[in-house]
Amino acid sequence: MTVSPELPSVDPKAANPPSGSSPVDATASDEASVTAPGAVGTSDQHDEASGLSENHDVSSGSDDVEAVAIDKVARDASTADDAPAESVVSAVASVAGAAGGVSLVAGLVWWAAVQSTSPQVLALLIVGAVLVAIYAIVNSRDLLVWAGSRGAQRGSVATVQSVAVIGLLVVINWTANNFGGQIDLTAARRYTLADQTQKVLSQLDRDVKVVAFFPSRQEDPFTRGTKSLLNQYQKASPRITIEFVDPDVNPGAAKQYDIKNYPITIFTSGDRKEETTGLTEQDFTSALLKLSRTEKKKVYFLQGHQERDPDSSQPTGFNTISQALKRENYVVEKLSFLTSPQVPSDAAVLVIAGARARALENEVKAVSDFLDAGGHVFALLEPKQETGYEAIFEKWNITVGNDLVIDPSRNYNGDPLTPAPLPQPGHRITGSLTDVLMPGSRTITPKSAAGTDLAIASLLKTTERGWGETTMAGQAKYDEGVDVKGPVSVAVAVNRSDPTAPVTPGATPTPGATPKVPKGRIVVVGNTEFASNTLAAPVLGNRDFFVNSVNWLAEEEDLISIRAEPQSAATVVMTNQSQVLVFFTTVVLVPVSALLIGIAIWWQRR
Known part of the structure; x- marks a missing residue:
C-alpha cells in the first residue's frame, strides 16, 4: 500500500521569526520543518496499521462468538434429542425403585411371619435389592446432591437414631429369648404350659x-x-x-x-x-404320659342299668369324658355283671354313671366287696332315682337326699335349677377347679366321721341361699323344716385311713410285717348330666372335675391339675350374679358416671 506524503502548512510564526533570533536559527527551524513530513507520514502508516489490526481483532471476536453460539445451539439440539430417552429411563428407574421397596418390605414381613428363609422369601429379598440398586445407579447424581443437603443431614441423624433404637430392641429380644424367661400376660395363659404338663415334665426320669x-x-x-x-x-x-x-x-x-x-x-x-397327629398341648402331654408310664390303669364303666355309654357321641353320652381319660393314659372299658359277676381285679376305678334301674343284690354285693378290698368307686346319681347302692353310701357315711337342689343366687343363665356350686378348698380334687354346672342335682351330704377310720370331705356346695327342695309342688320355695337348708353339698369324697393293726402287748413288732387295712376310696356326685357330651366339652370345669376325681380315686394325685388346653376360643359361662354385675356396670354405672362428669364440668364452666 503506497502512502503519499503531504506538504506541511507553513506556520506564520515560522515565516516571521521573533525578534532576537538569527537567520541560522530560522534555517534550522526550517530544516526541522522539512524533516517533519517524513515523520508525519511514518506515524500515519503506524496508525493505519493499528487500525487494520483492530479491524482484524474485531473480526476474529465475531467469529468466536458465532462459533460459541453455534456450539450452544448444537448442544441444545443434542440435549433436546436426548431428553425423551433420559425421561423414560428415569421413569423406569422410579418404578423399579418403588417395586424394589415393596418387594423388600414384603420379603421382610414374610420372613418375620414364618421365621425361616424359604425360597419365596429369598426371591423377594433378592429381587427387591436388585431393583433398588438399579434406581440408585440411575439417580446417583441426584442422590449425591440430596445427600449433601441440610434436610438429608437431619434425616440421616434421625435414621441413625431409629436404627440404633431398633437394634437395641432386637438385642434385648434376642437376649431375653435365649437367656431369659417370658411373661404370659394373656388371661387364658395361652403361652404357658398347663400345670399338668409341667408336672409330667418335672417327673420325667428318662431322656425323650x-x-x-x-x-x-x-x-x-x-x-x-x-x-x-x-x-x-x-x-x-x-x-x-x-x-x-x-x-x-x-x-x-x-x-x-x-x-x-x-x-x-x-x-x-x-x-x-x-x-400323635394332633397339634395341641393335650396331644403332646398325652403322648409323654403314655411314654413315661409303663402301667396303664383301667377305668370300667358299669353297664346294664341304663347308665351313660362312654362310647356314645350323643348329647347324653360320655364320649368326651372317655377321650379325656384316654389322654390321661387310662384304658376305658365297659363292665356288665351279666358277663362278669365280680369287678375285675385290674380295675383302678369303677364308674357308675347315672343308673336308672335298681341294681340286684348280687351286683350291690360285688360293688361293696370291691370297695372293702381297697377298690375305688365313682358314683354319679340321677335326682329322685333309687339305685340300690344307698346302703353302701350309708356305710361310707354319705347321705343321699331325695330332693332337687335349687340355688337362686349362683346358677347358669338365671335358672335356679342349674346351680353352679362352689368348689370347696382343702381337697386335691377341687384345689384348682374352676366353675362347675350341675343341672338337676340332688344333695349329697357327708356325715360325721368321728370315731371312724374314714376321712370325708364335701367337694361342691351351693351358696347359703340354695336349698334341697323335697316337695316340688307348685312354685319352688324354701320351706323351713321340710327342705334341706343351704348351703347344701352336691358332691362328697371319702377315703379309708390306713392304720396299723394292734400289736400284742409285750411282743416285739417286726418291721414291715404288721398287716394294714386295705384302703378304699369313693366319690359320690348328685348329678350325672354335668359329665355328658353337652356340658363336658364347653364347660371346662365339668370335665376337670370328672378327670380330677378319677385321678384321685386311682391314686394318681400328681396328675390332678388344670388340663392342658388346645388353643381355641373359650366359652364364657356366666352365672346370674355375673350377669347382674355386667348389667349394672355397663348399663347403669358407666352411663351415669359419664352423665355426672358432664354435669360437673358444665357447672364449673357456668
Whole structure:
C-alpha cells in the first residue's frame, strides 16, 4: 500500500521569526520543518496499521462468538434429542425403585411371619435389592446432591437414631429369648404350659427325643404356633430334645420313622415310641404320659342299668369324658355283671354313671366287696332315682337326699335349677377347679366321721341361699323344716385311713410285717348330666372335675391339675350374679358416671 506524503502548512510564526533570533536559527527551524513530513507520514502508516489490526481483532471476536453460539445451539439440539430417552429411563428407574421397596418390605414381613428363609422369601429379598440398586445407579447424581443437603443431614441423624433404637430392641429380644424367661400376660395363659404338663415334665426320669415332621409348604400360623409350643417343652425340661424335620426336603428321615402321613410328631425314649397327629398341648402331654408310664390303669364303666355309654357321641353320652381319660393314659372299658359277676381285679376305678334301674343284690354285693378290698368307686346319681347302692353310701357315711337342689343366687343363665356350686378348698380334687354346672342335682351330704377310720370331705356346695327342695309342688320355695337348708353339698369324697393293726402287748413288732387295712376310696356326685357330651366339652370345669376325681380315686394325685388346653376360643359361662354385675356396670354405672362428669364440668364452666 503506497502512502503519499503531504506538504506541511507553513506556520506564520515560522515565516516571521521573533525578534532576537538569527537567520541560522530560522534555517534550522526550517530544516526541522522539512524533516517533519517524513515523520508525519511514518506515524500515519503506524496508525493505519493499528487500525487494520483492530479491524482484524474485531473480526476474529465475531467469529468466536458465532462459533460459541453455534456450539450452544448444537448442544441444545443434542440435549433436546436426548431428553425423551433420559425421561423414560428415569421413569423406569422410579418404578423399579418403588417395586424394589415393596418387594423388600414384603420379603421382610414374610420372613418375620414364618421365621425361616424359604425360597419365596429369598426371591423377594433378592429381587427387591436388585431393583433398588438399579434406581440408585440411575439417580446417583441426584442422590449425591440430596445427600449433601441440610434436610438429608437431619434425616440421616434421625435414621441413625431409629436404627440404633431398633437394634437395641432386637438385642434385648434376642437376649431375653435365649437367656431369659417370658411373661404370659394373656388371661387364658395361652403361652404357658398347663400345670399338668409341667408336672409330667418335672417327673420325667428318662431322656425323650421329639421328632416333629412338619412340611414347610404347609406351614401356617397354627403350625408355627405348634413349633413354639414344642420349644416350650424343651425349655421346661432338660430331658426333652426337639428336632423339626421337613419330610419333603429330608425323605430319608421320614422313611426311617416309617412316616406316611404328616404333620405327625414322634416321641421316642429307648425302644419305646409314641406318636400323635394332633397339634395341641393335650396331644403332646398325652403322648409323654403314655411314654413315661409303663402301667396303664383301667377305668370300667358299669353297664346294664341304663347308665351313660362312654362310647356314645350323643348329647347324653360320655364320649368326651372317655377321650379325656384316654389322654390321661387310662384304658376305658365297659363292665356288665351279666358277663362278669365280680369287678375285675385290674380295675383302678369303677364308674357308675347315672343308673336308672335298681341294681340286684348280687351286683350291690360285688360293688361293696370291691370297695372293702381297697377298690375305688365313682358314683354319679340321677335326682329322685333309687339305685340300690344307698346302703353302701350309708356305710361310707354319705347321705343321699331325695330332693332337687335349687340355688337362686349362683346358677347358669338365671335358672335356679342349674346351680353352679362352689368348689370347696382343702381337697386335691377341687384345689384348682374352676366353675362347675350341675343341672338337676340332688344333695349329697357327708356325715360325721368321728370315731371312724374314714376321712370325708364335701367337694361342691351351693351358696347359703340354695336349698334341697323335697316337695316340688307348685312354685319352688324354701320351706323351713321340710327342705334341706343351704348351703347344701352336691358332691362328697371319702377315703379309708390306713392304720396299723394292734400289736400284742409285750411282743416285739417286726418291721414291715404288721398287716394294714386295705384302703378304699369313693366319690359320690348328685348329678350325672354335668359329665355328658353337652356340658363336658364347653364347660371346662365339668370335665376337670370328672378327670380330677378319677385321678384321685386311682391314686394318681400328681396328675390332678388344670388340663392342658388346645388353643381355641373359650366359652364364657356366666352365672346370674355375673350377669347382674355386667348389667349394672355397663348399663347403669358407666352411663351415669359419664352423665355426672358432664354435669360437673358444665357447672364449673357456668
